[in-house]
Structures are given as C-alpha cells and as structure tokens.
Amino acid sequence: MVWVVSCSSSYSSDIVSGTTNNAAANGLNWNMSSILPSETGLIVNGMIYRYTTEKVTEDDMKVHIRNEDTLSNGYIFSNTDDWSGGPGGTINKVVPIDRISGTRFGDGEIAIEGNGSVKDPTVIYSYQFDPCAVVLSDPSCPGYAEALAALLAEQALLNSTEIETENPYDNEEVQNILDSEIEIKEEFETTENTESEEENSLDTNSEMLDKYSGQMDLMEAYSIQEQGLNQYYIVNIPGGIYEETIKLESNQLADNNRALRNFASDTLHRRIVRSQYE
Numbered sequence: 001m002v003w004v005v006s007c008s009s010s011y012s013s014d015i016v017s018g019t020t021n022n023a024a025a026n027g028l029n030w031n032m033s034s035i036l037p038s039e040t041g042l043i044v045n046g047m048i049y050r051y052t053t054e055k056v057t058e059d060d061m062k063v064h065i066r067n068e069d070t071l072s073n074g075y076i077f078s079n080t081d082d083w084s085g086g087p088g089g090t091i092n093k094v095v096p097i098d099r100i101s102g103t104r105f106g107d108g109e110i111a112i113e114g115n116g117s118v119k120d121p122t123v124i125y126s127y128q129f130d131p132c133a134v135v136l137s138d139p140s141c142p143g144y145a146e147a148l149a150a151l152l153a154e155q156a157l158l159n160s161t162e163i164e165t166e167n168p169y170d171n172e173e174v175q176n177i178l179d180s181e182i183e184i185k186e187e188f189e190t191t192e193n194t195e196s197e198e199e200n201s202l203d204t205n206s207e208m209l210d211k212y213s214g215q216m217d218l219m220e221a222y223s224i225q226e227q228g229l230n231q232y233y234i235v236n237i238p239g240g241i242y243e244e245t246i247k248l249e250s251n252q253l254a255d256n257n258r259a260l261r262n263f264a265s266d267t268l269h270r271r272i273v274r275s276q277y278e
Helices: 144-154 172-233 257-275
Strands: 016-019 043-054 061-069 075-082 090-101 105-114 117-129
Touching: 043 061, 043 075, 075 090, 075 105, 105 117
Parallel strands: none
Antiparallel strands: 016 117, 043 090, 043 117, 061 075, 061 105
C-alpha cells in the first residue's frame, strides 16, 4: 500500500517577534508560565525594565532583576543596579539576552538588597519563535511531507517511503461524481429551456387573444352607441310659448346687512395686518 501525500510548496510563515505584557504589574514577583506565550521553539532575546527607587542617599542598596533557571538551582538571567551612596530615582534600561529558550525561564522577581524600596515597576520580555519549529504543525512548513511520511512509516502505516503528488481530480470516484453533476446540470438546462419556450408561446397566444378581444369590445361599444343615438334622432320635442310665472311684489331690494358687517370686519382685519409693516 502506498500513501500519497500532497502539500503546498510555498512557505507562508516567517519568524514571529513580540513582547510580553508587564510581568511586574501585580508585584515584584511573577510566574513566567502566564507571561510568555507557550509556542514551541520560543526564545527570549531581551528585557526592557523601568522602576523608581526611594532611599536615603547614604544607604547601600542594590536592585536585582532575575529569573530562575528551570534546569538548575541558579538563575538563567540576572541584572543588578547598584544605588549605594546615591539618591533614589527612576531607571529605564534595555538588556539584551543571548537567545535563551523560553522553557528555561522560571519564576521572576525584583529583589532588593540593602535599604530602600522600589515602586512602579515595569518588566517586559522580548521574544521570537518559529511557527514551523514543529514541522507537522502546518502543511506549508518546509519538510512537512517528508516528516509526515516518516511519522506514518514509524507507526507502520506506510509501506513505502516514496512520496507522490497526486491530483485529487484524477481519482475515478471523483470523476464519476463530476460527470453525474454535469449530466444533471445539462438535463436541468434543457428542461428550463423547454419551460421557457412554452411560457413564451403562452404569452404570445395570450397577447393575440387580448388583441382580438379588445377589437370585439370596441365594435360592440360602437353598436350600442349607435342604437342610443337613434333614440334621440326619432324623439319629437314639443314647442310653444312658456309664460313668465315669477312676479316681484316690490321694485326695491333691501340691503344685505350681514354682508355689510362682514365687509367692515374684513376692512378692519386688513388695516391691522397692514399696520404691522408700517
């Protein structure tokens, strides 16, 4: 049995760089498991820190910023600032670290030796990691196909170490499915075209019927109108003299007092409106 492995030949991942949040945000001691990302192959390449000391000038004071070594009893990183014989103040420092694996960094702390105190501490680690440190984590990683083949062979799932690249569309079952889809699509298009032609034919017949029906309605309307007009043509209207029946008892018409009152009211209204613009 031959296992066929295909993968992309391009490598889309690059080295990722970043910085942590403030490790000393909650105090002078911190657990690195909650500070550094858990990526495989992560290395720490630097530290940025800042803090302020409060002390008497004459007092001795040293401040140690350090991390325990998870593989020994010592420290994997330690940096000391000596404030002895001087006043307190604020320090900002960038300390390079010689690319040490993040798994070596144990618990961290700001330790005070002597008299004085530290406030407002900020400790930030800079790091890098390779997303393909574990080759099988992403098919785009270089060597993915070889690593997968080796893993399958190791688990007795691969009888041949030869790696072949196969086009998935060359598979007979896949081709049968694609052919079936093409036949269904062609049948659907043929049915759709037939239905469309039938609909167009029905639309044409309907338009013709509507046209002839309209003509028949128009002819019928003309016929009815003509019959109605003939009734007027044959009716005789009697003539003669119509005497006046309305007589006026007086030759004088009384004034319309109501109209006069309305006129006076309208005149007063116009005068009030006009006065606003004078």
